[in-house]
Amino acid sequence: MSVIPVSWYLVLSAILFGLGVVAFVFKRNVITIFMSIELMLNAVNLAFVAFARAHNQLDGLVFVFFVIVVAAAEAAVGLAIVIMLAQHRQSLSVERENLLKF
Amino acid sequence: MGFITQHPVLVASVIKIAVLLFIVMTALAYLTWAERKIIAHIQSRWGPYFVGAHGLLQPLADGLKFLFKEDITPPVTDRLVYTLAPFLALSLALTAIALIPFGPPSVLIPVVGQQAWSITDINIGLLLVFAITAIGVYGVALAGWSSNSKYPLMGGLRSSAQMISYEVSLTMSVVGVVLLAGTLNFNEIIKGQSGYWFHFIPRWHVIPQVIGFLCYFTAAIAETNRVPFDLPEAETELVAGFHTEYSSFKFAMFFMAEYANMITVSCLATILFFGGWLSPFPDSWKWQIFLPGAGLVLLGIYCAYDTLTEMRGIARLQLAVVTLLALGGGLLCLYPPVAQVIQGPFWFTTKILVILFFYIWMRGTLPRFRYDQLMSFGWKLLLPVSLANLVVTAFVMIWPWLRHG
Amino acid sequence: MILPLIIFSLCALLAVGGAVALILSREPIHSALALILVMVSLAVLYLLLGAPFVAAVQIIVYAGAIMVLFVFVIMLLNMEAEERTDFSKIAKFVGVPLGLVLIVWAAYWLAHSPAASAMGTGAAMEPSSTRELSKQLFRQYLFPFEATSILILIALLGALVMARKEE
Numbered sequence: 001m002s003v004i005p006v007s008w009y010l011v012l013s014a015i016l017f018g019l020g021v022v023a024f025v026f027k028r029n030v031i032t033i034f035m036s037i038e039l040m041l042n043a044v045n046l047a048f049v050a051f052a053r054a055h056n057q058l059d060g061l062v063f064v065f066f067v068i069v070v071a072a073a074e075a076a077v078g079l080a081i082v083i084m085l086a087q088h089r090q091s092l093s094v095e096r097e098n099l100l101k102f
Numbered sequence: 103m104g105f106i107t108q109h110p111v112l113v114a115s116v117i118k119i120a121v122l123l124f125i126v127m128t129a130l131a132y133l134t135w136a137e138r139k140i141i142a143h144i145q146s147r148w149g150p151y152f153v154g155a156h157g158l159l160q161p162l163a164d165g166l167k168f169l170f171k172e173d174i175t176p177p178v179t180d181r182l183v184y185t186l187a188p189f190l191a192l193s194l195a196l197t198a199i200a201l202i203p204f205g206p207p208s209v210l211i212p213v214v215g216q217q218a219w220s221i222t223d224i225n226i227g228l229l230l231v232f233a234i235t236a237i238g239v240y241g242v243a244l245a246g247w248s249s250n251s252k253y254p255l256m257g258g259l260r261s262s263a264q265m266i267s268y269e270v271s272l273t274m275s276v277v278g279v280v281l282l283a284g285t286l287n288f289n290e291i292i293k294g295q296s297g298y299w300f301h302f303i304p305r306w307h308v309i310p311q312v313i314g315f316l317c318y319f320t321a322a323i324a325e326t327n328r329v330p331f332d333l334p335e336a337e338t339e340l341v342a343g344f345h346t347e348y349s350s351f352k353f354a355m356f357f358m359a360e361y362a363n364m365i366t367v368s369c370l371a372t373i374l375f376f377g378g379w380l381s382p383f384p385d386s387w388k389w390q391i392f393l394p395g396a397g398l399v400l401l402g403i404y405c406a407y408d409t410l411t412e413m414r415g416i417a418r419l420q421l422a423v424v425t426l427l428a429l430g431g432g433l434l435c436l437y438p439p440v441a442q443v444i445q446g447p448f449w450f451t452t453k454i455l456v457i458l459f460f461y462i463w464m465r466g467t468l469p470r471f472r473y474d475q476l477m478s479f480g481w482k483l484l485l486p487v488s489l490a491n492l493v494v495t496a497f498v499m500i501w502p503w504l505r506h507g
Numbered sequence: 508m509i510l511p512l513i514i515f516s517l518c519a520l521l522a523v524g525g526a527v528a529l530i531l532s533r534e535p536i537h538s539a540l541a542l543i544l545v546m547v548s549l550a551v552l553y554l555l556l557g558a559p560f561v562a563a564v565q566i567i568v569y570a571g572a573i574m575v576l577f578v579f580v581i582m583l584l585n586m587e588a589e590e591r592t593d594f595s596k597i598a599k600f601v602g603v604p605l606g607l608v609l610i611v612w613a614a615y616w617l618a619h620s621p622a623a624s625a626m627g628t629g630a631a632m633e634p635s636s637t638r639e640l641s642k643q644l645f646r647q648y649l650f651p652f653e654a655t656s657i658l659i660l661i662a663l664l665g666a667l668v669m670a671r672k673e674e
Contacts, residue, residue: 004555010614012522012523014614016522016523017613018609022530022610031577031581031584035538035577039542042545049556053558059643064558065644066651068565068568069659071573073658073662075577077662077669079666080666082580083583112510180534226560229563229564229567237547240575244578247536259579262579266575
């Protein structure tokens with residue numbers, strides 16, 4: 001009975017994290033940037049669960065629980081800020097937020 | 103053939119899924135028939151009567167109508183989301199039924215040795231059913247948004263906001279049952295409800311958790327968007343809410359998804375509060391295994407009486423077929439080995455039918471809530487009551503340990 | 508024996524496909540749907556890794572609540588739905604390859620790290636039970652648990668205050 005090696009999950013996690021970074025850097029819509037942050041957090045969660053299975057301990061799963069909760073709190077506050085920004089500037093593009101630009 | 107003998111579990115599961123899907127779709131169709139008949143009788147009229155004897159072929163006629171109706175697609179800006187929403191709603195509604203056990207796990211399929219009455223038996227079955235219900239919100243929200251029109255957008259947003267608000271109360275009201283049972287596994291929860299107080303009152307969770315059951319039922323009605331919580335899709339309010347712009351088969355998918363959600367929620371209520379596939383009569387009453395057969399035979403006798411006296415023409419022929427099926431099924435169920443096996447599903451189905459009757463009864467009699475009344479009811483009354491129920495249940499459960507130090 | 512392999516490949520393909528769709532979509536609602544697909548396939552991977560409770564929590568909280576929040580905000584702020592991706596030349600010809608280099612480098616080093624090769628195929632695959640997880644959560648990690656509940660309260664208050672209309 002062959003089981004998937006843990007390193008395969010880690011590679012998948014790395015790929016997802018890298019794709020999240022690429023999305024974060026290259027997208028202009030502030031909500032899409034937020035979603036790329038959630039993608040990066042998900043990739044990290046996958047790595048945590050893979051390691052928890054590898055070492056056969058439950059601490060990794062507890063940490064995943066906390067990451068999900070913190071991501072929820074961050075999404076709520078962040079989206080409230082985004083709504084206020086959008087209503088103020090009438091646009092969702094990050095390039096328009098240039099009031100503090102040098 | 104080698105594949106079948108090497109992977110018997112997989113093949114058995116696929117066959118079970120196909121059979122369950124067929125049964126659920128038929129049940130959905132006849133649930134619409136039952137709803138129309140019951141509401142009609144509440145309103146002193148007959149309901150479907152002429153399409154087949156007593157309107158029994160009405161669901162078939164409706165299905166054919168939906169298949170052949172013209173599929174009008176409004177000028178939507180987002181084809182992908184517009185087409186995806188009904189598929190998402192229906193597939194999620196049907197997936198939740200895969201986790202439900204319809205009978206005791208001791209009944210096995212002879213050749214394969216697998217449980218006959220449930221497709222899966224996961225240790226966290228309850229959580230997964232709630233997870234699937236949680237994603238069901240997307241079907242409604244995306245349908246409303248992609249329709250490119252005012253009424254569906256308002257209806258979709260209101261409906262999905264209502265669904266996520268009552269989802270919290272739904273989950274909280276069930277945690278009391280989980281505390282009593284000590285597990286999230288459906289079969290274990292049902293087994294924990296076996297046994298009797300005073301030898302004849304069954305130990306169902308509805309008795310210690312009455313408030314939990316009432317909260318659950320109210321939240322479930324709101325979750326499935328039924329009267330009295332159906333303002334977002336009522337015909338007099340927002341045209342038809344989020345499914346205004348959908349026609350023919352896509353509308354049929356939303357329609358079926360709503361009834362499938364109703365069936366899922368009733369199955370959950372039966373498992374969590376009413377003992378699932380356990381019988382309400384003590385085990386020492388041995389005659390109870392003949393109840394399904396007796397019931398079917400009585401139905402057959404009534405149908406025979408109706409055939410001979412009331413019906414005319416082709417309805418007579420159809421009702422004669424129904425009579426023969428009922429009598430045949432009844433005699434089959436009176437045969438003791440079959441009667442033993444069919445006990446679990448029989449009690450489960452009876453309890454679900456009673457709960458669905460309550461659903462339909464409420465649709466026929468109650469007026470609907472206004473939207474702000476609905477939301478304040480969910481957040482300001484139902485959630486605190488569910489939380490209080492949870493705290494009191496937890497307190498009562500640890501009281502013996504608190505007293506003994 | 509081959510079934511875990513099929514499920515893993517399918518879910519991995521769906522997850523990477525969803526992430527790529529997130530990058531390449533023009534409408535934010537399509538990116539949100541792609542992200543939901545990623546989350547659900549990751550939940551299936553958690554089930555495969557023997558963590559059913561985390562899979563259920565991922566779907567209920569992440570895909571069923573957080574992404575609903577995202578979808579609502581996208582629907583309410585439906586301006587600039589069409590996002591034109593006209594990158595500068597530097598971004599296209601230097602940035603994207605550098606991003607790919609990051610992905611490949613991270614993947615390679617994670618796969619060949621001493622810890623990964625020492626772990627091999629992982630221990631026996633009996634799933635973790637909810638009871639054990641809750642024992643850990645409420646005994647060893649009680650303080651972070653209470654701290655996160657206060658964090659959620661703060662986030663709730665913050666979001667309420669900010670989203671209120673000016674009176």
